Amino acid sequence: MTETSRTLFAVSEIELIYRNDLDPEDRIKISGTETAYQLLLSVWDENKIQLVEQFYMLMLDRDNSCLGVSHLATGGVSSCIVDPKVAFATALKARATGLILAHNHPSGDLRPSRADQLVTQKFVEAGRFLDIPIIDHLIVNPYSFYSFASHDLIQPQ
Numbered sequence: 736m737t738e739t740s741r742t743l744f745a746v747s748e749i750e751l752i753y754r755n756d757l758d759p760e761d762r763i764k765i766s767g768t769e770t771a772y773q774l775l776l777s778v779w780d781e782n783k784i785q786l787v788e789q790f791y792m793l794m795l796d797r798d799n800s801c802l803g804v805s806h807l808a809t810g811g812v813s814s815c816i817v818d819p820k821v822a823f824a825t826a827l828k829a830r831a832t833g834l835i836l837a838h839n840h841p842s843g844d845l846r847p848s849r850a851d852q853l854v855t856q857k858f859v860e861a862g863r864f865l866d867i868p869i870i871d872h873l874i875v876n877p878y879s880f881y882s883f884a885s886h887d888l889i890q891p892q
Contacts, residue, residue, distance in 0.1 A: 753828055755802060762800035765793065765835065772873060772880045775837050778804050784877055788815035790838040792822055794831035795870065802829045812841055817854065819861050826867055834862065836872040845874050845881035847888070855883055 765771050775791060783789060788810040794802045805825050808817040815838060826834055836858060838851075847855075855872045862869045871884040883889045 753830060755829075759796075759800065762796075762802070765795060765799045765801055768871060768873065768880065768882045768885060771835050771837070771871065772875060774801065774804070775873065775875055776877070778806075779839070779875070781877070783809070784839050784875070785841050785843070787811055787841060788813065788838060790815050790817040790836070792825070792837070793835040794826050794829045795833040795835065796830070797832050799833065799870075802831055814850070819858055822858070823861055823865060823867065827865070831867055833868050833870045834858075835870050837875055838872075839875050843876045843878075845876060845879060847874060847881065847883065852888065855889065859889060 763770070763774055765774070771793060774793065779789070779791070789806065790808040790810075792805045792807055794805065796802055805822070807822055807825075808815050810816060817838075822834075822836075836855065851872075851874065855869070858872070859869045869889055871882055871889060873883070874881040
């Protein structure tokens with residue numbers, strides 16, 4: 736093969752690797768929204784939860800045990816842009832079979848905005864296609880949370 740043909744057909748190799756060093760018996764089981772909220776609070780940067788919007792995702796296995804938490808985005812005071820492609824790439828790599836989304840409202844107001852509802856719907860639709868259901872979407876502050884599933888804004892799949 737000539738140098739010219741090597742350059743002409745140069746491509747990047749993509750390798751998929753997964754390793755979870757935590758024994759499955761030691762994984763936190765998400766038994767409800769309160770457990771999810773407490774887990775999220777334990778990893779959230781307490782210096783930012785009332786300052787800027789951030790978006791996190793809990794990745795779950797079939798037993799609702801948490802495979803991991805991913806910080807997906809940080810925004811400004813009143814908005815945060817999250818890319819579902821990045822979220823689902825992460826979920827697929829972790830072999831997640833369910834997701835719980837979460838973001839904060841620095842204002843403390845837990846009511847979902849229209850933008851919150853739209854991004855949730857976008858994730859739900861993508862999750863249906865990939866067979867990775869969105870179990871819930873929580874809006875959190877240091878004192879409480881709002882659950883989309885508890886308010887019937889996410890339908891069980």
